[in-house]
Amino acid sequence: MSSWPDTRLVELFGIEIPIVLAPMASSSGPPLVSAVSHAGGLGSLPCAALSIDQARDAFTKIRSQTSLPVSMNFFCHEQPAVDAQQASAWREQLRSYFDEFGVDMDAPPPASPIRSFGADYCALVEELKPAVVSFHFGLPDVSLMARLHATGAKVIASATTVAEARWLEARGCDAIVAQGFEAGGHRGSFLAGTATAQQVGTFALVPQVVDAVNVPVIAAGGVADARGIAAAFALGASGVQIGTAYLSCPESSLPANYREALRHAGDDSTVLTNVFTGRPARGIVTRVVAEIGPLAAQTQPFPLASTTLAPLRAKAESLGSNDFSPFWAGQAAALACVMPAFELTRRLASEALERIGV
Amino acid sequence: MSSWPDTRLVELFGIEIPIVLAPMASSSGPPLVSAVSHAGGLGSLPCAALSIDQARDAFTKIRSQTSLPVSMNFFCHEQPAVDAQQASAWREQLRSYFDEFGVDMDAPPPASPIRSFGADYCALVEELKPAVVSFHFGLPDVSLMARLHATGAKVIASATTVAEARWLEARGCDAIVAQGFEAGGHRGSFLAGTATAQQVGTFALVPQVVDAVNVPVIAAGGVADARGIAAAFALGASGVQIGTAYLSCPESSLPANYREALRHAGDDSTVLTNVFTGRPARGIVTRVVAEIGPLAAQTQPFPLASTTLAPLRAKAESLGSNDFSPFWAGQAAALACVMPAFELTRRLASEALERIGV
Numbered sequence: 001m002s003s004w005p006d007t008r009l010v011e012l013f014g015i016e017i018p019i020v021l022a023p024m025a026s027s028s029g030p031p032l033v034s035a036v037s038h039a040g041g042l043g044s045l046p047c048a049a050l051s052i053d054q055a056r057d058a059f060t061k062i063r064s065q066t067s068l069p070v071s072m073n074f075f076c077h078e079q080p081a082v083d084a085q086q087a088s089a090w091r092e093q094l095r096s097y098f099d100e101f102g103v104d105m106d107a108p109p110p111a112s113p114i115r116s117f118g119a120d121y122c123a124l125v126e127e128l129k130p131a132v133v134s135f136h137f138g139l140p141d142v143s144l145m146a147r148l149h150a151t152g153a154k155v156i157a158s159a160t161t162v163a164e165a166r167w168l169e170a171r172g173c174d175a176i177v178a179q180g181f182e183a184g185g186h187r188g189s190f191l192a193g194t195a196t197a198q199q200v201g202t203f204a205l206v207p208q209v210v211d212a213v214n215v216p217v218i219a220a221g222g223v224a225d226a227r228g229i230a231a232a233f234a235l236g237a238s239g240v241q242i243g244t245a246y247l248s249c250p251e252s253s254l255p256a257n258y259r260e261a262l263r264h265a266g267d268d269s270t271v272l273t274n275v276f277t278g279r280p281a282r283g284i285v286t287r288v289v290a291e292i293g294p295l296a297a298q299t300q301p302f303p304l305a306s307t308t309l310a311p312l313r314a315k316a317e318s319l320g321s322n323d324f325s326p327f328w329a330g331q332a333a334a335l336a337c338v339m340p341a342f343e344l345t346r347r348l349a350s351e352a353l354e355r356i357g358v
Numbered sequence: 359m360s361s362w363p364d365t366r367l368v369e370l371f372g373i374e375i376p377i378v379l380a381p382m383a384s385s386s387g388p389p390l391v392s393a394v395s396h397a398g399g400l401g402s403l404p405c406a407a408l409s410i411d412q413a414r415d416a417f418t419k420i421r422s423q424t425s426l427p428v429s430m431n432f433f434c435h436e437q438p439a440v441d442a443q444q445a446s447a448w449r450e451q452l453r454s455y456f457d458e459f460g461v462d463m464d465a466p467p468p469a470s471p472i473r474s475f476g477a478d479y480c481a482l483v484e485e486l487k488p489a490v491v492s493f494h495f496g497l498p499d500v501s502l503m504a505r506l507h508a509t510g511a512k513v514i515a516s517a518t519t520v521a522e523a524r525w526l527e528a529r530g531c532d533a534i535v536a537q538g539f540e541a542g543g544h545r546g547s548f549l550a551g552t553a554t555a556q557q558v559g560t561f562a563l564v565p566q567v568v569d570a571v572n573v574p575v576i577a578a579g580g581v582a583d584a585r586g587i588a589a590a591f592a593l594g595a596s597g598v599q600i601g602t603a604y605l606s607c608p609e610s611s612l613p614a615n616y617r618e619a620l621r622h623a624g625d626d627s628t629v630l631t632n633v634f635t636g637r638p639a640r641g642i643v644t645r646v647v648a649e650i651g652p653l654a655a656q657t658q659p660f661p662l663a664s665t666t667l668a669p670l671r672a673k674a675e676s677l678g679s680n681d682f683s684p685f686w687a688g689q690a691a692a693l694a695c696v697m698p699a700f701e702l703t704r705r706l707a708s709e710a711l712e713r714i715g716v
Contacts, residue, residue: 161626181539182559193626200625201540201559203589204580204689208625211693222562227593231561234588234713267558267566268519268551331562335569355592357715 005356008216009239012154012175013069013132016040017349019229020177020218021341022243023073023134024185025049026328027252030058032341034065035251039345044134048075049113052124059128069131071156074117076138076190077279080301090300090308093292097324101315110310114303122147132156138190139171156218158188161200165209165217167191177241178202178209180221184244184330186281187272199272203235210236224332226351233356242348244329245336249344257317258327261286265333276326278305287323363714366574367597370512370533371427371490374398375707377587378535378576379699380601381431381492382543383407384686385610388416390699392423393609397703402492406433407471410482417486427489429514432475434496434548435637438659448658448666451650455682459673468668472661480505490514496548497529514576516546519558523567523575525549535599536560536567538579542602542688544639545630557630561593568594582690584709591714600706602687603694607702615675616685619644623691634684636663645681 004010009018021028021036023046033043045062047055055072062070091098091105098105115121117135122144125133133148135157140148148155154174159165165176179188180202187199200208202221210217216238223232224245232240247254248262261284272280273294279302280295288309299305306326313324337344362368367376379386379394381404391401403420405413413430420428449456449463456463473479475493480502483491491506493515498506506513512532517523523534537546538560545557558566560579568575574596581590582603590598605612606620619642630638631652637660638653646667657663664684671682695702 162624163626180559180561181557182562199539200689201538201580202561203538203559203586204540204582205625207583207585208690208692222559224562225565227565228561230592231589234592235585266520267563268521331558332566334566 003353005233006216006238009175009218012216013042015042015069017345018239019345019348020044020071020239020241021246022185022220022241023071023136024243024247024328026258027247027254029253030061030065031251032246032249032253033070034062035249035341036246036345037062037068037070038066039342040068040349041345042069042071042132044071044073044132046073047121048073048115048136051113052120055121055124056128059130071132071134072125072128072130073134073136074121075114076135076140076157077116077302079116080304082304083300086300087304087308089298090305093296093298094308094312097288097312101312101319103311103315107311109307112303112307114306117144119144125153126151129153134177136186136188139168139173142171145172158220159209160187160189160205161191162205162208162212164189164191165213169213169215173215175216175218175238176209176213177218177220178206178237180205180219182282182331183221184270184282184333185328186277186279189280206232206235206237222330222332224330224335225337226348226355228332228335229348229352230355244333246341246344247329248336248338249341251341257322257325261322261327262329262333262336265329267331267334269333270329270331274299274305276306276309278302281326281328282330284327284329286325286327361711363591364574364596367533367576370574371400373400373427375703376597377703377706378402378429378597378599379604380543380578380599381429381494382601382605382686384616385605385612387611388419388423389609390604390607390611391428392420393607393699394604394703395420395426395428396424397700398426398707399703400427400429400490402429402431402490404431405479406431406473406494409471410478413479413482414486417488429490429492430483430486430488431492431494432479433472434493434498434515435474435660437474438662440662444658445662445666447656448663451654451656452666452670455646455670459670459677461669461673465669467665470661470665472664475502477502483511484509487511492535494544494546497526497531500529503530516578517567518545518547518563519549520563520566520570522547522549523571527571527573531573533574533576533596534567534571535576535578536564536595537599538563538577540580540640540689541578542628542640542691543686544635544637547638564590564593564595580688580690582688582693583695584706584713586690586693587706587710588713602691604699604702605687606694606696607699609699615680615683619680619685620687620691620694623687625689625692627691628687628689632657632663634664634667636660639684639686640688642685642687644683644685
């Protein structure tokens with residue numbers, strides 16, 4: 001299974017199948033990550049919401065299942081301080097929900113588990129030596145990048161525009177994820193600009209990023225079956241990143257309500273919304289998205305918006321309501337085939353190779 | 359040049375190359391339309407802003423250049439009556455521009471040349487017998503559809519969601535243009551829903567439409583080079599519709615300021631905006647888009663918003679300003695190769711076939 005029309009990515013990562021599992025906090029625990037890597041793709045462990053110890057434990061579990069290449073994924077956002085006025089303004093926008101669900105608006109919200117990459121995580125990477133380290137929302141500073149590369153890791157990151165791709169290449173990225181508008185979850189956008197200005201579709205983004213950089217490009221957004229993989233290669237990509245199509249695998253840690261929502265997702269069921277975390281991310285339209293969003297003019301900055309919503313979400317979910325549940329998903333959810341991740345990865349690869357006809 | 363991996367569209371239309379020229383009012387006059395058809399693709403004459411006599415003249419000019427298949431394109435929107443209150447509210451939003459450019463706000467605006475398809479245009483189709491009739495914003499009623507089909511014409515229309523594609527197939531469309539979010543110009547959306555809910559990217563839309571209907575699917579949005587054509591076929595399309603890449607051809611009637619703006623368009627230079635006509639359409643960000651849009655909460659209904667802007671645009675353009683000029687373009691403008699349309703069509707086809715490798 002080595003006859004891909006472009007082998008730069010499989011050679012760079014030392015993998016057999018040019019499929020990267022998207023790092024997804026709700027689903028990509030050790031069982032899903034190790035299954036994709038074991039099948040020959042690249043599993044990605046989302047570490048942004050894990051403490052150092054949790055990340056080490058998860059990585060160790062993956063290593064007990066497979067010795068093949070694995071990626072650790074981190075966020076590179078600026079971590080905001082809690083601003084009481086912003087928090088209060090955001091709570092005010094949600095006041096009717098606190099009333100309706102009988103949740104105490106004045107109870108202190110939980111702390112966000114989401115952290116930005118820094119020296120502590122870098123030391124963990126030096127300890128664990130994953131084959132690949134991937135970033136969302138930019139890159140760490142030059143000295144941390146040098147430490148990562150010194151471990152032998154390949155460093156990749158998401159670009160949502162040609163300008164971001166050039167920025168990432170100039171700062172040493174070994175490959176670039178061209179994340180199209182269709183992708184589920186957070187837009188990786190990090191250069192200045194509005195949310196609306198940075199919405200480039202996968203079909204237009206991939207070839208323009210390929211033309212702009214010399215490193216291999218990984219197409220992300222709307223890739224969910226063999227047709228998508230073949231199309232990504234036709235556009236000049238050296239591989240794909242697939243998220244939504246893996247969400248419903250039995251190895252995924254996806255909660256039951258999320259799994260059920262995905263079963264009904266069609267091409268137009270998702271929107272970009274900032275109401276869950278403060279940053280635009282694609283997910284299925286639930287009540288708070290329809291009523292406050294999709295793009296609220298003012299929320300708390302990322303990731304704090306989610307802490308204010310957390311008690312509402314917990315109460316609603318305890319009552320069987322998904323009103324405040326973020327069901328991240330891309331626009332090609334309906335193309336996903338539900339099967340174990342190992343089999344899915346192998347099948348996607350063999351069907352794509354057949355379509356590509358090499 | 360007949361070895362396309364899917365020949366349903368070329369057989370349906372009786373053409374050699376499965377490339378449809380997008381109908382573009384600013385550029386697709388007889389020279390461009392006839393060049394694409396003469397090369398073996400399908401030229402499309404945009405008739406929505408042409409009177410019966412103008413459309414007949416244009417079609418006759420095309421026929422003098424080529425006897426190969428040609429498409430006539432019409433709009434199927436509901437034509438609104440002018441509402442004085444809506445017009446006044448929209449003018450008020452633009453008041454500072456009328457002041458700045460010294461344009462009389464109280465002068466009666468011109469009538470819109472844009473008309474919806476009806477019995478008069480149907481009679482013209484019966485007279486001229488184009489090989490294909492294409493629609494944007496839905497389809498005409500059952501009796502007009504029957505008259506069109508009785509001429510021998512194939513009828514196609516744009517879908518921006520799977521639901522719209524199913525609707526079009528059920529009403530007798532012979533092929534469906536799956537118009538992704540990346541496409542320049544007006545979104546063809548016609549089923550109820552908001553502008554934001556119907557933004558499905560080409561990469562996700564095409565395979566889901568292919569799965570939903572039995573008729574051939576034409577991929578539109580972000581297709582501008584041979585990579586895009588190969589990718590469209592990989593996604594299951596039977597052909598492509600290309601617009602932006604033809605705008606700069608020497609045969610295009612594009613004004614010089616528009617041509618110049620296109621030269622600088624990058625992946626993230628365009629947005630969906632309703633400020634020019636009242637309906638969401640993708641174009642390059644110019645001043646009025648940045649300041650009033652991109653999606654104004656209230657405009658005049660399509661197409662009347664443009665009539666209020668018309669005197670501002672005329673005055674600004676006379677002063678060399680593009681502040682109010684609608685430069686429709688898709689997200690892949692930067693991939694376009696400027697060359698004559700005949701050569702471009704043949705080259706896109708031969709390069710795509712080479713990439714597809716059949």
